[in-house]
Amino acid sequence: MYPLFVNMKNKKVVIAGGGKIAYRRLLALLKEEADITVISPTAIDEIVQLANERKIIWHQRPIEHTDYKDAFLIIAATNDPEVNKQIAQDASPHQLVNVASDHESGNVHIPSFFSRGKLTIAVTTEGASPSLAKAIKEKLEEIFDESYEDYVSFLYEQRKKLKEMDLPEKEKKKKLSELLHQFIEKEL
Amino acid sequence: MYPLFVNMKNKKVVIAGGGKIAYRRLLALLKEEADITVISPTAIDEIVQLANERKIIWHQRPIEHTDYKDAFLIIAATNDPEVNKQIAQDASPHQLVNVASDHESGNVHIPSFFSRGKLTIAVTTEGASPSLAKAIKEKLEEIFDESYEDYVSFLYEQRKKLKEMDLPEKEKKKKLSELLHQFIEKEL
Numbered sequence: 001m002y003p004l005f006v007n008m009k010n011k012k013v014v015i016a017g018g019g020k021i022a023y024r025r026l027l028a029l030l031k032e033e034a035d036i037t038v039i040s041p042t043a044i045d046e047i048v049q050l051a052n053e054r055k056i057i058w059h060q061r062p063i064e065h066t067d068y069k070d071a072f073l074i075i076a077a078t079n080d081p082e083v084n085k086q087i088a089q090d091a092s093p094h095q096l097v098n099v100a101s102d103h104e105s106g107n108v109h110i111p112s113f114f115s116r117g118k119l120t121i122a123v124t125t126e127g128a129s130p131s132l133a134k135a136i137k138e139k140l141e142e143i144f145d146e147s148y149e150d151y152v153s154f155l156y157e158q159r160k161k162l163k164e165m166d167l168p169e170k171e172k173k174k175k176l177s178e179l180l181h182q183f184i185e186k187e188l
Numbered sequence: 189m190y191p192l193f194v195n196m197k198n199k200k201v202v203i204a205g206g207g208k209i210a211y212r213r214l215l216a217l218l219k220e221e222a223d224i225t226v227i228s229p230t231a232i233d234e235i236v237q238l239a240n241e242r243k244i245i246w247h248q249r250p251i252e253h254t255d256y257k258d259a260f261l262i263i264a265a266t267n268d269p270e271v272n273k274q275i276a277q278d279a280s281p282h283q284l285v286n287v288a289s290d291h292e293s294g295n296v297h298i299p300s301f302f303s304r305g306k307l308t309i310a311v312t313t314e315g316a317s318p319s320l321a322k323a324i325k326e327k328l329e330e331i332f333d334e335s336y337e338d339y340v341s342f343l344y345e346q347r348k349k350l351k352e353m354d355l356p357e358k359e360k361k362k363k364l365s366e367l368l369h370q371f372i373e374k375e376l
Contacts, residue, residue: 119320
């Protein structure tokens with residue numbers, strides 16, 4: 001599996017299912033400003049509320065192929081593994097499909113992950129042990145605590161400033177490398 | 189940016205450019221058994237050799253729109269930032285596009301990452317500081333050393349065995365959680 005960090009802004013995401021897994025996926029994708037449609041005969045209160053607030057669209061019925069034929073990302077998270085599998089089979093090979101109930105179906109895994117500003121660390125075990133992925137993620141959240149957010153933006157700003165400066169390329173690289181190494185020796 | 193681990197097997201990948209960055213991306217994608225075409229008037233020896241060995245296709249000319257209109261993933265890594273930007277603009281919104289020279293163009297970032305069997309950890313700073321991402325990745329490679337490969341497959345096998353056992357669901361979860369916690373207390 002190849003890791004990609006994808007800009008989901010305004011991308012059409014179709015989620016089949018209205019349970020806790022659907023909701024967890026939905027929350028993270030809402031943060032990324034994706035265009036989300038949930039399709040499910042039933043949904044937990046949290047999903048209903050988001051639909052009422054018009055933050056997402058909820059169609060209260062079983063999913064059909066036409067619902068996801070133009071989706072960028074499909075999340076098959078119904079409580080029926082057969083339905084989820086069928087969705088993965090019916091999707092076009094160019095679509096991104098995540099099947100919550102079966103890591104072998106679909107072509108996309110969604111890892112455990114966390115962010116500190118522009119820094120994001122993602123952990124997956126490709127379904128071998130989701131609890132291990134989660135435990136490792138939690139450990140990394142401790143190591144890379146919230147102070148990293150400031151540090152990453154500091155490095156980002158310094159890098160931008162250096163790029164604009166009238167210095168030889170080699171000198172710029174050297175300065176940036178010094179900044180980084182000071183940090184690494186102290187923090188990592 | 190939303191992290192996805194994507195199954196690249198047999199997926200059409202078009203790489204514009206034949207330099208070191210193109211080669212680095214290419215190597216990782218080849219491992220994932222992607223179907224890779226490099227399009228570039230010139231290419232470094234390593235790329236030429238892979239083309240000679242028929243592991244990839246290399247078209248020795250500048251890229252045109254028709255080259256990537258059916259690609260699943262496009263990597264714009266020519267040495268001309270304007271060409272790279274143009275590729276990102278011409279791609280359809282459903283295509284995955286990575287622009288090596290400009291992290292704001294395109295819709296996909298490729299993180300620093302490493303694997304230990306089924307465990308993969310990916311780090312990105314969304315272009316804020318690629319060197320920091322790399323340094324963090326290297327630090328994590330030390331923490332999660334090669335012994336993790338065995339451990340992850342052990343957990344995977346135990347999970348499979350437990351799933352097949354005639355035990356109440358609750359009991360299975362408890363046993364799996366115990367295994368995991370023994371490890372976490374010892375190793376993490």
